[in-house]
Amino acid sequence: MASFNTIDDLDDAQRVLVRLDLNSPVEDGKVQDNRRFQRHAKTVKELAEAGHRVVLMAHQGRPGNDTFVSLDQHADILGGYIDREIQFVDDIYGEKALDAIDSLEAGEVLLLDNTRMSDDELPEEDPEVKAETEFVQTLAPHFDAYINDAYSAAHRKHASLVGFPLVLPAFAGRVMETEYEANTAIANREFDGQVTMVVGGTKATDVIGVMNTLGDKIDTFCMGGIASHLFLRAAGYDVGYDRHEDLDLYDTQWENNKEIIQELYEERRDQIKLPEGLAYEDDDDERAEHTNEELNAADYDYMDISEATVDKYDPIIRDSDAVFLKGALGVFEDEKFSAGTVGAIKAIAETDCFSVVGGGDTSRSIEMYGMDENDFDHVSIAGGAYIRALTGDDLPGIELLIDAAN
Numbered sequence: 001m002a003s004f005n006t007i008d009d010l011d012d013a014q015r016v017l018v019r020l021d022l023n024s025p026v027e028d029g030k031v032q033d034n035r036r037f038q039r040h041a042k043t044v045k046e047l048a049e050a051g052h053r054v055v056l057m058a059h060q061g062r063p064g065n066d067t068f069v070s071l072d073q074h075a076d077i078l079g080g081y082i083d084r085e086i087q088f089v090d091d092i093y094g095e096k097a098l099d100a101i102d103s104l105e106a107g108e109v110l111l112l113d114n115t116r117m118s119d120d121e122l123p124e125e126d127p128e129v130k131a132e133t134e135f136v137q138t139l140a141p142h143f144d145a146y147i148n149d150a151y152s153a154a155h156r157k158h159a160s161l162v163g164f165p166l167v168l169p170a171f172a173g174r175v176m177e178t179e180y181e182a183n184t185a186i187a188n189r190e191f192d193g194q195v196t197m198v199v200g201g202t203k204a205t206d207v208i209g210v211m212n213t214l215g216d217k218i219d220t221f222c223m224g225g226i227a228s229h230l231f232l233r234a235a236g237y238d239v240g241y242d243r244h245e246d247l248d249l250y251d252t253q254w255e256n257n258k259e260i261i262q263e264l265y266e267e268r269r270d271q272i273k274l275p276e277g278l279a280y281e282d283d284d285d286e287r288a289e290h291t292n293e294e295l296n297a298a299d300y301d302y303m304d305i306s307e308a309t310v311d312k313y314d315p316i317i318r319d320s321d322a323v324f325l326k327g328a329l330g331v332f333e334d335e336k337f338s339a340g341t342v343g344a345i346k347a348i349a350e351t352d353c354f355s356v357v358g359g360g361d362t363s364r365s366i367e368m369y370g371m372d373e374n375d376f377d378h379v380s381i382a383g384g385a386y387i388r389a390l391t392g393d394d395l396p397g398i399e400l401l402i403d404a405a406n
């Protein structure tokens with residue numbers, strides 16, 4: 001396996017700039033604690049205890065979304081995991097940020113504000129272009145080393161991820177190391193028996209990517225979440241349309257992908273298991289269900305797969321030698337709509353198979369519903385990056401760390 005330098009290779013008493021992925025669900029303006037904080041805390045704690053001056057960068061949401069918030073709450077949550085204060089500055093590379101960076105003492109930790117508040121961060125561009133941005137050029141001279149711990153964002157060519165490795169000595173953090181090793185090993189692994197992929201969540205392109213690339217390696221796809229609605233629509237059912245102007249879950253994804261969804265559905269009909277029905281909230285705020293024939297996209301938001309679908313997927317999972325899950329099968333954050341996700345995850349946990357659960361949001365369901373990370377071979381805090389690793393795609397953020405080591 002190709003390799004990179006890690007924090008074991010750092011010189012003593014360095015000024016380190018560390019990229020984490022603390023991108024989290026936000027409910028009513030409140031950032032929700034999750035496994036990303038817990039995992040990254042290990043890297044931060046180790047660096048601080050070793051006496052480095054530690055400056056952290058991370059993103060949250062995207063401009064225009066209601067999850068696009070400042071990182072002040074993130075500093076408190078992360079600090080709780082490492083039992084030391086994490087200072088926060090509401091600036092990224094302006095005078096305020098540079099003053100705070102330069103006054104840091106050995107062993108102290110400072111979090112800069114949401115990297116996506118800088119116009120230099122988001123457009124996906126080549127590393128050489130990102131390295132020339134004001135963002136990178138202003139911050140880099142204040143540091144001895146750059147550490148990338150953001151495996152789950154390594155598929156993005158953003159300034160904080162691909163610009164710095166060209167101008168500073170670059171190292172991998174502990175999360176980067178662990179996820180890279182686990183996901184690369186998984187991508188190359190062969191299984192004797194049945195291999196099942198349970199796919200859900202909100203990002204249809206992730207699901208399509210996996211089906212296209214791994215279609216011959218995976219025996220069965222059990223479908224839930226938004227992607228299942230789009231495939232049900234390809235199968236002729238009345239579902240997968242946007243009902244809310246402010247929530248673009250379906251129409252754009254359908255417009256951009258309809259040919260490929262229809263083609264995949266035709267070509268792989270035996271492999272693709274679709275829901276038998278979907279659940280919605282009735283007038284008494286209770287869970288109710290429609291069979292596929294009863295689906296009515298004009299009047300209902302469908303938020304989970306039906307109980308009959310849970311029963312259909314259960315034996316498929318239990319008969320498998322390997323199960324990969326990416327994305328939730330329903331809106332598990334609301335207990336009423338957790339049956340699909342919890343049913344699948346419980347069946348995986350109880351089966352003696354090789355199992356991987358992936359997805360930043362999805363992996364939260366494990367603790368929420370009383371299960372344990374140790375019930376699975378690997379729980380990845382990455383979503384898009386995990387999918388790309390499974391399909392063998394290179395992750396630019398990691399390629400640059402490998403280049404830096406050679």
Ligand SMILES: Nc1ncnc2c1ncn2[C@@H]1O[C@H](COP(=O)(O)OP(=O)(O)OP(=O)(O)O)[C@@H](O)[C@H]1O
Pocket residue numbers: 200201202203224225226302303304326327328329330331332333358359360361362363381382383384
């Ligand atoms: N029918 C549905 N309607 C609306 N949201 C849904 C539905 N089914 C699943 N979801 C949502 O999908 C989310 C999880 O999937 P998502 O695509 O965000 O991937 P993820 O697992 O968090 O990976 P990533 O790290 O890429 O974000 C959950 O928060 C869940 O509420």
Ligand SMILES: O=C(O)[C@H](O)COP(=O)(O)O
Pocket residue numbers: 021023061062152153156360382383384
């Ligand atoms: O949560 C994620 O999957 C990563 O942080 C990447 O976020 P993005 O999909 O908004 O680029």
